[in-house]
Amino acid sequence: MNECYGCNTCKSADKPLEGFIAGLPMETSHHRVDSQSTKCGFGLQGVCCRLCANGPCRITPKSPRGICGANADTIVVRNLLRAVASGSGCYIHVVENTALNVKNIAKTKGEIKGVETLKRLADIFGIEESDVHKCAEAVADAVLRDLYLPEYEKMQLTEKLSYGPRYEKWKELGILPGGAKSEVFHGVVKCSTNLNSDPVNMLLDCLKLGISTGIHGLVLTNLLNDVVLGEPEIRTAPVGLRVIDPDYINIMITGHQHSMFTFLQTRLIDDDVKEKAKKAGAKGFKLVGCTCVGQDLQLRGAHYTEIFDGHAGNNYTSEAILATGGIDAVISEFNCTLPGIEPICDELKIKQICIDNVAKKANAELKEFDFENRAAVTEEIIDEIVEAYKARRGSVTMNLMKDHGNDNTLTGVSEVSLKKFLGGSWQPLIDLIVSGDIKGVAGVVGCSNLTAGGHDVLSVDLVKELIARDIIVLTAGCSSGGIENCGLMVPEAARYAGPKLRAVCEKLGIPPVLNFGPCLAIGRLEIVATELAEALKVDLPQLPLVLSAAQWLEEQALADGCYGLALGLPLHLGLPPFVTGSPVAVQVLTEDMKKLTGGHVIINSDAKASADILEKIIEEKRQGLNI
Amino acid sequence: MKRIMIDHEKCDGCKNCSIACMQAHRETEGTVYDLDLTDPRNESRNYILKDADGHYRPLFCRHCDEPKCVEACMSGALSKDPKSGHVFYDETRCGSCFMCVMNCPYGVLKPDTVSKTKVIKCDFCVNAGEGPSCVASCPKQAIYVEEV
Numbered sequence: 037m038n039e040c041y042g043c044n045t046c047k048s049a050d051k052p053l054e055g056f057i058a059g060l061p062m063e064t065s066h067h068r069v070d071s072q073s074t075k076c077g078f079g080l081q082g083v084c085c086r087l088c089a090n091g092p093c094r095i096t097p098k099s100p101r102g103i104c105g106a107n108a109d110t111i112v113v114r115n116l117l118r119a120v121a122s123g124s125g126c127y128i129h130v131v132e133n134t135a136l137n138v139k140n141i142a143k144t145k146g147e148i149k150g151v152e153t154l155k156r157l158a159d160i161f162g163i164e165e166s167d168v169h170k171c172a173e174a175v176a177d178a179v180l181r182d183l184y185l186p187e188y189e190k191m192q193l194t195e196k197l198s199y200g201p202r203y204e205k206w207k208e209l210g211i212l213p214g215g216a217k218s219e220v221f222h223g224v225v226k227c228s229t230n231l232n233s234d235p236v237n238m239l240l241d242c243l244k245l246g247i248s249t250g251i252h253g254l255v256l257t258n259l260l261n262d263v264v265l266g267e268p269e270i271r272t273a274p275v276g277l278r279v280i281d282p283d284y285i286n287i288m289i290t291g292h293q294h295s296m297f298t299f300l301q302t303r304l305i306d307d308d309v310k311e312k313a314k315k316a317g318a319k320g321f322k323l324v325g326c327t328c329v330g331q332d333l334q335l336r337g338a339h340y341t342e343i344f345d346g347h348a349g350n351n352y353t354s355e356a357i358l359a360t361g362g363i364d365a366v367i368s369e370f371n372c373t374l375p376g377i378e379p380i381c382d383e384l385k386i387k388q389i390c391i392d393n394v395a396k397k398a399n400a401e402l403k404e405f406d407f408e409n410r411a412a413v414t415e416e417i418i419d420e421i422v423e424a425y426k427a428r429r430g431s432v433t434m435n436l437m438k439d440h441g442n443d444n445t446l447t448g449v450s451e452v453s454l455k456k457f458l459g460g461s462w463q464p465l466i467d468l469i470v471s472g473d474i475k476g477v478a479g480v481v482g483c484s485n486l487t488a489g490g491h492d493v494l495s496v497d498l499v500k501e502l503i504a505r506d507i508i509v510l511t512a513g514c515s516s517g518g519i520e521n522c523g524l525m526v527p528e529a530a531r532y533a534g535p536k537l538r539a540v541c542e543k544l545g546i547p548p549v550l551n552f553g554p555c556l557a558i559g560r561l562e563i564v565a566t567e568l569a570e571a572l573k574v575d576l577p578q579l580p581l582v583l584s585a586a587q588w589l590e591e592q593a594l595a596d597g598c599y600g601l602a603l604g605l606p607l608h609l610g611l612p613p614f615v616t617g618s619p620v621a622v623q624v625l626t627e628d629m630k631k632l633t634g635g636h637v638i639i640n641s642d643a644k645a646s647a648d649i650l651e652k653i654i655e656e657k658r659q660g661l662n663i
Numbered sequence: 664m665k666r667i668m669i670d671h672e673k674c675d676g677c678k679n680c681s682i683a684c685m686q687a688h689r690e691t692e693g694t695v696y697d698l699d700l701t702d703p704r705n706e707s708r709n710y711i712l713k714d715a716d717g718h719y720r721p722l723f724c725r726h727c728d729e730p731k732c733v734e735a736c737m738s739g740a741l742s743k744d745p746k747s748g749h750v751f752y753d754e755t756r757c758g759s760c761f762m763c764v765m766n767c768p769y770g771v772l773k774p775d776t777v778s779k780t781k782v783i784k785c786d787f788c789v790n791a792g793e794g795p796s797c798v799a800s801c802p803k804q805a806i807y808v809e810e811v
Contacts, residue, residue, distance in 0.1 A: 074679065074799075074800055074801070074802040076677060076679060076802075077678075077679060077682030077683070077686070077695050077698070077700075077800075078678070078682070078700070080695060080696055081695075081696060081698075081700060083700060094678065095700045095701055096678070096681070096700055096701075096707075097685075097700070097701060097702060097703040097704075097705060097706050097776065098703075098706075098776075100701040108700070108701060612696050616696040616697050617700060639696075
């Protein structure tokens with residue numbers, strides 16, 4: 037632990053939060069950036085290999101090959117493929133659990149909240165079944181069947197869920213994925229010790245993993261969640277640390293698997309459970325949103341107004357949320373649950389419960405989500421949280437931030453709700469793009485990290501630069517959490533936009549940045565892009581559309597990024613994904629990819645320079661479409 | 664007068680000092696991300712060796728009080744700055760006799776790999792203005808600057 041708190045925290049785009057963290061009497065990730073500022077140059081370039089006992093081998097002028105003979109290209113791309121496979125595995129785990137939950141809910145005749153989405157999926161899958169429960173079970177089974185196929189059998193839903201011209205392109209490149217779980221297996225085998233040494237061959241595997249991650253991991257997880265948890269509806273909601281109401285027993289949730297909370301979130305507002313809270317001295321229970329699952333609840337918040345007060349912040353806000361003292365328990369089910377929350381939870385007597393063992397935290401109690409025993413397990417969880425509340429309240433100092441964030445962030449945006457908002461057709465948006473009132477679309481997606489300028493610094497600065505150039509921004513992921521807390525998703529944020537986009541936003545009463553929610557919703561952005569391309573009768577790479585994972589953090593983001601590249605989109609990253617030590621990887625990712633899929637990677641850590649590059653790409657695409 | 668001091672017991676051989684040196688003396692513009700780690704023109708002025716017992720021995724120019732390299736230099740390419748005490752190398756005056764290499768008691772000087780016409784010599788990063796890059800990059804403080 038650093039001895040001096042507050043004198044060395046990193047910057048945040050969220051200035052009130054930066055001040056709050058600097059004044060905390062405990063250490064957070066923001067404090068540790070400084071003491072971890074010396075980075076390993078070999079690691080940054082991706083040229084450290086420790087795949088065998090001869091290693092670690094590093095590339096230098098005197099040693100351009102590892103002991104085995106692997107050069108920088110092989111070492112770098114093996115490391116990249118390993119990361120992409122791992123990231124894909126994470127999302128496939130999420131969709132597998134989601135599909136299982138949908139199946140179990142359907143089998144037990146549970147509530148199907150998203151009948152429209154179910155119908156949509158059944159139509160896409162070719163399932164004819166009028167009984168909603170049987171239909172939901174069949175849909176879930178179709179997803180699970182695909183996930184469990186061997187690597188040598190192509191998944192059946194890929195073609196049904198992808199845009200025709202893209203599917204043909206992937207077929208031509210030989211990158212149609214087999215079973216999604218098997219593809220992860222194939223990927224990790226391929227990059228193990230002394231197997232594949234062909235960087236281009238491995239990069240094609242990255243694309244293949246990108247497709248299975250994108251279509252099954254992202255697109256389908258959103259839609260399956262909508263089936264059992266309800267479809268997003270556009271509305272405004274409070275965000276930031278202000279959402280923490282100390283009169284309630286507050287449970288912070290972290291992870292990516294909304295369906296795991298289906299039972300709990302309903303049970304917490306049953307009268308007998310509320311009574312337990314009241315007996316303990318609270319008004320009831322509240323779920324406080326954090327990380328992507330918080331975004332998921334916010335997105336579907338129209339269905340959960342009683343239990344869910346709002347999204348407090350993203351991954352690197354989680355420590356601050358806990359440090360307010362207002363949180364009584366953390367229920368985590370996946371990443372991004374930082375290990376750094378553990379000492380804070382200990383100090384502030386916050387109960388940690390983990391409901392999926394893949395994300396078991398060291399000092400959390402493991403209460404695995406078990407559909408069959410969900411009622412009993414949920415009661416145990418509730419009782420333990422009530423006990424934690426009773427034990428800690430009164431003895432823990434509150435350090436709330438009542439003014440943080442805002443009350444009217446626009447949320448609930450999805451491919452369906454946005455289209456509905458536009459009158460049931462994309463034509464109004466297309467007309468605005470054609471007329472130049474909206475120059476183009478930028479998806480600013482993915483995580484938040486602390487090193488690309490600081491917490492959310494590059495993401496927020498880039499968004500400001502883009503909207504000032506009349507480029508509308510759509511967000512998905514922890515980037516959303518930072519951007520919303522900085523006030524760019526309230527209708528009044530229209531004033532930050534360029535004159536044309538500002539006029540559009542003011543006319544429609546919307547902000548220039550539209551929040552699609554969790555990182556999973558990158559899949560929703562893909563649906564929007566596909567439907568726009570369909571309407572224009574062009575392929576995705578022709579659209580005036582760019583992606584930026586400005587502050588990508590983790591392996592999942594790399595798998596998402598590969599999906600973006602497979603879709604043929606320009607993909608901006610603030611920091612390189614540990615590949616710059618390989619001339620082949622750099623050449624393929626930043627240039628040759630244009631000829632393969634139409635996409636390419638742009639690496640730039642300066643907001644203005646990045647926006648210049650992205651704007652130029654959008655202008656070129658506009659010219660290509662003669663608009 | 665400032666010198667780089669070495670606490671070899673703290674060194675864990677990460678070679679960050681070498682990369683920092685390569686980056687500080689590269690001929691092209693750029694960041695550590697695009698530094699060509701395979702290009703011999705980017706060779707480092709410092710080295711980490713492993714001794715017979717398996718311990719790391721960081722080798723750095725000591726800018727000696729009585730520099731054997733300067734004494735051996737016949738062309739005047741190497742000189743000791745009376746003010747800072749640093750030993751500087753003027754490539755344009757070098758006759759490539761490499762007597763400095765022969766006489767360095769620490770074995771740290773060497774001819775450049777590509778042309779073998781000049782000496783690879785620490786300049787204490789005097790032009791960078793913020794002290795030696797190697798020292799700034801050491802995560803273990805195995806090397807540090809001390810006033811002597």
